[in-house]
Amino acid sequence: MKYDYLIVGAGLFGSTFAYEAAKRGKKVKVIDKRNHIAGNIYTEKVEGINVHKYGAHIFHTNDKEIWEYVNQFAEFNRYTNSPIANYNGEVYNLPFNMNTFNKLWGVTTPEEAKAKIEEQKASVNIDQPKNLEEQAISLIGTDIYIKLIKGYTEKQWGRKATELPNFIIKRLPVRFTYDNNYFNDKYQGIPTGGYTQIVEKMLESELIDVELGKDFFESKEEYLASFPKIVYTGMIDQFFNYQFGTLEYRSLQFENSTLDQENYQGNAVVNYTDAETPYTRIIEHKHFEFGNQPKTVITKEYPRNWKKGDEPYYPMNDKRNNEMFKKYYDLAAENPNIIFGGRLGMYKYYDMHQVIGAALSVVKQEFK
Template identity: 45%
Template sequence: MTKHYLMVGAGLSGAVIGRMLAEAGHRVTVADARPHVAGNCHTTRDEATGVMVHVYGPHIFHTDDAEVWDYVNRFETFLPYKNRVKTTSQGAVYSLPVNLHTINQFFGQTLRPDEARAFLEGKADTSITDPQTFEEQALRFVGPELYEAFFKGYTLKQWGCSPTELPASILKRLPVRFNYDDNYFFHKFQGMPENGYTAMVERILDHPGISVKLNTTVGRDEAADYDHVFYSGPIDGWFGYELGRLGYRTLDFERFDYQGDYQGCAVMNYGDVGVPYTRITEHKHFAPWENHDGSVLYREFSRECGSEDIPYYPIRLVAEKAMLADYVALAEAESNVTFVGRLGTYRYLDMDVTIREALDCGRRCLATLDTGDRMPAFTVDPL
């Protein structure tokens, strides 16, 4: 029996789930409040310079998931791209993540890998045996000098609070390497879509069983018109924020153009507290196979997300987790909606994980049609 499904949001979650259900013969409506598809990974070609601009900040695709890599390459050609981040700190430029070159340059040394390990261990605060905060984690593993130069100021600006208030888990994602590898990511598959992410999502949605409605806001009241709803908007928004708003950080982008090459790399972080922005991104360097005389750059400023802002990073500290638990209870009482994606589950998700979860969610939905089981509110536990 053909079902009619609604995807609220035309980002990766809605597009991937919608495509799978449409290919299985069902009707799919995809609605998005914005005038474009692809959500925050929306890209567009700048008319003046020809540069492919990542409108909501850069998105770099990296994964170890072969099925996800094959999936995105089905809809767009991904060309090789390695993210090599630099940082300006205390009047000098270093490479990130912290690697053997960073250590030797910063301390004026010529250490071998084993020597560098011992050297940093000597800098570390070994009295910290079970780091609980971001600051404790940094002091334990890299010591005060590298912490002050590369982590403290950037974190203050990015999260708007002291590193003593953030969990150690945030820093565990930032490795220290005792070799000269400056590839920011370590995944097997890394690349950028040749024609941008929006072109890829448009192709995913290009199916006769899918209708796309842009500039369209869909609320909880309209859910009853469909057999099932997949909601990738903010979970608190589905319930009209009746329990309060979950906390996010948002980003402001200050665009500027430059004739030539402004910084020689795609991403330049700024670790000093006195610099108000966290980083500058130069978008033509995200497509190294292209050549452009002009350049488009963004200065990024992080701040608390207001009610009219685009939510980027879920804060997920103690108060937010408590409120999230209450919203999850409300969600699980709903009868025909499944919450998906970064906003629907209030989790920070890389693109590959978003696609993996969407593929799994779509398969779960098709399986329930065979078994007669109810589609759950969550296919991944948001707590």
């Protein structure tokens, strides 16, 4: 069979492109080195619960077109992301809001909360923040920083906050209302029945062939010679044999447990913001879909240093890595038959709606 495109990666970017290409009559082959489709949004059923295998995914967007686009593949529920922070047993609401400030300081009005934050900011008097710690304190003061930012951030990035660049926290969501909704986006929810169904429907066309457990790099030269165009969603530096160096990531380790109890923590996401707890958060998956199953499934997330062969999750977008990526990006531009996309292909952390938007933008350019 003669194909128009080879798509490397059956995640959201590659699958969106495949769906759109097939709609236009193009024959597409999709390969993925994993044994399942849907990339990091893959969900699998355990005890009747849709488990987010690669961490919590909450769909949210202000873009009505993207929201309507994704709703053609699944029905979304009314889930609102309202995570909880646990600091050495003290529980706080996220994002920082009046519930948080009341618990911290006993204040009850926005004026009192603002005054407290300004008082703490003034006491440190940081004009030109040189690192993440100084940036955070200059935005929200010392109490919130110490209890709700410092430990979590240092675990997440594997570095002291004083060693992290200040641009990581350019701004922090601070709300002077009693609103625990983490996102400001107009549209938000979880697909009833999990995320995998979305990609299944994207890839169900007769013009799309899917082959799993297939590593692009085991037959790279053959693929390059056999397909007129390739959509590549893997690591861009690996595609070019790391010739400018290896881009850095943070990785994650997931520890899953099925518990013989109905409700473990009372919330889908609880962040552990102290330095002593080795994991950053616990996810209780049933709460994403308001489940009432007799058992529950929880996942503890442990941030890890990344090395070749590990799963890359978070690009380390510091100055050194961004400059290195720019070299790869310029080299990619010299290869018009290869389309680079997605989180790894563009060395950029994307939310799901951004992945779909980026894929549709590439589709528009490709089929104009």
